[in-house]
Amino acid sequence: MDEKKRNEAYNNYVKAKIPKTKPWPSLFNSFWVGGLICVLGQGINDLIMLWFPNMAEQTAWTYTLVVLIFLASFLTGLGVYDRIGKFAGGGSIVPITGFSNSITSPALEFKNEGIIYGMCVKMFTIAGPVIVVGIISSIIVGLIYLFI
């Protein structure tokens, strides 16, 4: 009991002492970098529509995503994306480029452990939970939609 009290007091003390992240500069940076990535996506989409006027809009969006995923993956390989991420935080994690980075980076990291047990197994360590949650929530939403 005594120990519990001691630990509680210590945790509160540490919590008060921890240096805080400054929310406004972080928010500002993630806002404009995240926005810029979205603008880039829109630009790519517009260009595709311009160059291939007969393409359906849905297909053009798919190609846009492919280009964005490729770019982020490529920048991860070059060692640039983690620097963007360090600066922008959520701004470069939330768009699909962040998802691409979260799959490419463990793939790179664990290729030394072999293609199957290293790269393929570890590739989804970070993105895996996101995919699982995405699928499960879409099932739930789908079921609700079915009965409404």
Place this chain on the structure above:
Amino acid sequence: MAKSQTVVFKNQPVIIGSYSIVGPKEGAGNFGEYFDYVMKSDSFGEKTYEKAERKMIQHAIVGAIEKAKIKPTDVELLLAGDLLNQIISSSYAARDFSFPYLGLFGACSTMAESLAIGASLIDGGQFDHVVCSTASHFSTAERQFRFPLELGNQRPPTSQWTITGAGACVLALKGKGPKITMATFGRVVDYGINDVNDMGAAMAPAAMDTLMAHFRDSKTTPDDYDLIVTGDLGKLGSEILIDLMEDQGIKLGLNYNDCGQMYYTRNQATLCGGSGCGCSATVLNSFIMKKLLDGSYKKVLFAPTGALLSTTATQQGETIPGVCHAIVIEGVKQEKKK
């Protein structure tokens, strides 16, 4: 009354040779000029970072043996440890040596643990030459404990930077060099911190516990030492330690510092400073040893801390226990050259 945790050595084992090797980022840090060898790249010419870490340990051990001016066949025992699962870096490094090996795990406190055990073995009269070594590597620790290197995430302000480096030293019964006069073995202390990004706060109570035990057992005060140094509490952790000690009625003054806190320059953006086994090991085997040898320091209390966690334990909701071992190293007072 608690039983004494401190051993006072009658034969006072001597550190006759020490060697430190670090990565390029560490070489550019505050202790840059003191290291024996700065690697040109973190990979050290190896295919994987794990192999690089292993090679660093071997390099440090060979360097220490050479600097001690003894033959490798004189070495009777190697005490080593590191951060990786099953301490593979140390064990695989020992594979290429002909002397017996004991693997240790004290997380980042391993340097003090190995020296305390090595000194006890020599003091007991069973061994004449014991090599103590430990290492850590940023890239191997990061992938084992945290995230892939290229992941674009932000590090919280309490996080520390694992040091790429290895240190080794040769302990002998007789010879010239700084002497180990006391060792305090630490208890495992847990104050219920579960934030893996805040190791300093998790380990500070262990440092407090061991330092209190040391001052109590040895009947010394902080003023008796030229330098009291912890391993990798970092900026936040060492501030917490000062507060904790003050609560116990002992004031740590200007002679107290922390290796991790001092390690990097402000521009290197390591937030709370350095961490890892290599942190205390490379500072001890470079800066502190040189200051002990040239007489600037006469008595040093070296007390690195270790966080005894694993990712499995923390994922199962466990808090982070810490441990801290302390040794007292006394310098050579006479024959100043300058």
